Amino acid sequence: MSLMNxxxxxxxxxxxxxxxxxxxxxxxxxxxxxxxxxxxxxxTVGLGMAVGLFTAALLAxxxxxxxxxxxxxxxxxxxxxxxxxxxxxxxxxxxxxxxSLAANSIAREKQAQTWDMLVLTSxxxxxxxxxxxxxxxxxxxxxxxxxxALRIGAMxxxxxxxxxxxxxxxxxxxxxxxxxxxxxxxxLFITSMTLANLAFTAACGIWASAVTSRPALxxxxxxxxxxALLLIPxxxxxxxxxxxxxxxxxxxxxxxxxxxxxxxxLDNGATESTSLIFVRHSFAEESSQIVIExxxxxxxxxxxxxxxxxxxxVALWRAQTLAVKHLETPPE
Numbered sequence: 102m103s104l105m106n107x108x109x110x111x112x113x114x115x116x117x118x119x120x121x122x123x124x125x126x127x128x129x130x131x132x133x134x135x136x137x138x139x140x141x142x143x144x145t146v147g148l149g150m151a152v153g154l155f156t157a158a159l160l161a162x163x164x165x166x167x168x169x170x171x172x173x174x175x176x177x178x179x180x181x182x183x184x185x186x187x188x189x190x191x192x193x194x195x196x197x198x199x200x201s202l203a204a205n206s207i208a209r210e211k212q213a214q215t216w217d218m219l220v221l222t223s224x225x226x227x228x229x230x231x232x233x234x235x236x237x238x239x240x241x242x243x244x245x246x247x248x249x250a251l252r253i254g255a256m257x258x259x260x261x262x263x264x265x266x267x268x269x270x271x272x273x274x275x276x277x278x279x280x281x282x283x284x285x286x287x288x289l290f291i292t293s294m295t296l297a298n299l300a301f302t303a304a305c306g307i308w309a310s311a312v313t314s315r316p317a318l319x320x321x322x323x324x325x326x327x328x329a330l331l332l333i334p335x336x337x338x339x340x341x342x343x344x345x346x347x348x349x350x351x352x353x354x355x356x357x358x359x360x361x362x363x364x365x366x367l368d369n370g371a372t373e374s375t376s377l378i379f380v381r382h383s384f385a386e387e388s389s390q391i392v393i394e395x396x397x398x399x400x401x402x403x404x405x406x407x408x409x410x411x412x413x414x415v416a417l418w419r420a421q422t423l424a425v426k427h428l429e430t431p432p433e
Contacts, residue, residue, distance in 0.1 A: 117224060118239075123355060125240040133326065142186065144247060145203060149183045151254025156271045157379060158257045160282055168261050181258045188251040192369075195248055196302055199241050200327065203306020204319035206233040207424065210315035226424045230307060230417060237303040242296075249295040252371070260375040287377040290309030290402050294370035298411040302327060304416035311423040330412045335363040357399040365405035374397060 109416035112118075161168045172253075211335045224232075364372045376398055 112235040112238065113228060113231050114235075115224065115228055115232045121134070121233050121236035122239055125202060126237060129240070130200075141321045147184060147187050147191075147251050147254075148247065150181070150366075151250050151257075152217060154174070154181070154254040154257040155284075155288075158175050158247075159281075160263065162281060162284065162378070164280055169228075178262070179211075185255045185258060188255040191251060193245055193247055195241065196298075199237060199299060199302045200306045200323040201257045201320055202239045203234070203303045203318050204310045206237065206307060206314045207310040208314050208316045208319045211317065212280040226421045230311070230424055233310075234303050234307045234417060235421075237306070238299060241299055241303070245295055245299045246292075249292040253289050256287075256291065256371060256374050260379045261372075275314050283377045284397065286395070287374055290370055290377070291374050293406060294365065294402075294409075297406055300415045301330075301409050301416070304413045304420070305330065308416040308423070309421040311420040326416065330416070331366050334408055335366055360400065361401035362404050362408070365401065366408060370402065370405065373402065378387075381413065391431040 124175040159167060160166075306319070306323040307328055309319045310316075312322060313319050341359065361373050377395070
């Protein structure tokens with residue numbers, strides 16, 4: 102199967118997707134103008150702050166300048182902390198709105214008794230479920246891309262203020278600044294994890310929506326599904342790390358990677374992303390370890406993205422199965 106065919110299979114552009122997307126955009130258009138203006142203003146200010154923080158960290162790495170002490174100044178914190186709080190509110194607000202839109206998709210059809218009309222289109226359960234899921238993703242994609250930028254700025258501040266405070270500076274050892282390539286991986290990692298979170302969250306909402314015709318109950322189920330799927334691998338990894346004895350350097354690195362994977366699932370990559378760009382204070386002979394550590398970090402990041410993709414596929418498969426069972430759609 103070609104790349105375009107795989108994309109079309111996962112994000113189909115079918116009549117169900119187009120109709121659902123039109124419905125979602127129509128709901129967005131009903132938002133009062135003053136509220137939309139305030140939201141856009143706050144987002145513009147936040148994005149400006151994020152760009153400024155990232156640019157400062159990148160220039161500091163290029164010019165070999167430590168910004169830790171400057172970022173701990175009270176006036177800097179007074180400006181940045183509200184931005185971080187705003188980023189957290191946007192993150193959880195988007196998560197809940199995505200769950201709500203997805204959880205309402207199939208349940209709304211059943212409640213309004215329009216599901217039979219949808220079935221008469223002769224599309225199978227897979228096309229209907231994937232179409233609803235793709236519509237939610239396309240509706241939320243611009244907001245999640247903006248969230249990625251906000252998270253990049255927030256993680257830069259967290260790295261320079263808290264992370265560097267925990268691990269330095271130590272005057273007796275030289276500073277090792279992150280390679281510029283790390284900033285590329287930093288942006289790529291946060292953006293990938295944020296978009297994977299969008300796909301996974303929407304799939305959990307679609308799964309819950311296929312079970313019931315009550316949107317409120319579907320929303321509760323969606324939240325439970327999402328928490329359960331994230332906690333299960335984290336708990337398994339935690340018990341595995343605590344029960345298995347670390348007997349070698351490789352096994353220690355491996356279990357460290359497993360620990361990073363569990364954290365990536367729980368905080369959507371926030372903690373591990375900071376490891377890519379913080380200024381280390383170490384002796385020169387230890388600087389060669391940075392490349393090895395970067396490899397382990399990237400491996401754990403890819404593993405976390407793989408788990409997100411796996412759970413997204415499982416949630417969509419369950420939604421498809423339940424749509425056939427409970428809503429009497431024609432099977433494939």
